[in-house]
Amino acid sequence: MSEVAVEDTVRKVQRVASQLPKPVGYHILCAVPEVEKTFGGAVVKPDETVRVEEQTTIVLFVVELGPTAYQDRTRFPDGPWCKKGDFVICRGYAGTRLKIHGREWRIINDDTVEAVIEDPRGISRAG
Numbered sequence: 001m002s003e004v005a006v007e008d009t010v011r012k013v014q015r016v017a018s019q020l021p022k023p024v025g026y027h028i029l030c031a032v033p034e035v036e037k038t039f040g041g042a043v044v045k046p047d048e049t050v051r052v053e054e055q056t057t058i059v060l061f062v063v064e065l066g067p068t069a070y071q072d073r074t075r076f077p078d079g080p081w082c083k084k085g086d087f088v089i090c091r092g093y094a095g096t097r098l099k100i101h102g103r104e105w106r107i108i109n110d111d112t113v114e115a116v117i118e119d120p121r122g123i124s125r126a127g
Helices: 003-015 047-056
Strands: 027-031 059-065 087-089 096-100 103-109 115-117
Antiparallel strands (some): 096 103
8 A cells, every 4th residue: 555545544434434334342443445546556457446445455444442442441451452543454355334425434343353464555455
């Protein structure tokens, strides 16, 4: 994922924030980062390829945590695994998928997060 794509994701998240669902319970609302629309910046990807890459992405951007996310001290003795504004890795197809203004979002469970990453560029699901 390029630096431009990361910045674009953050801007778009902020723009539609007022229309986003508020996660309840132990759920986490995540944005699906935009997929690059070209191969190497030159050849345009088919729409179906872009759609599949968005559906199977393992990188998500944490927008909001539900009020009881990570509150179970038995399951999370070390505290929260992620916070608002983190990029996280989870399994492809994880969570409840929804579209808002043509953009894909996910609502995942708090225990779905497998890693937090500083920089999502260059990370993709292995084939």
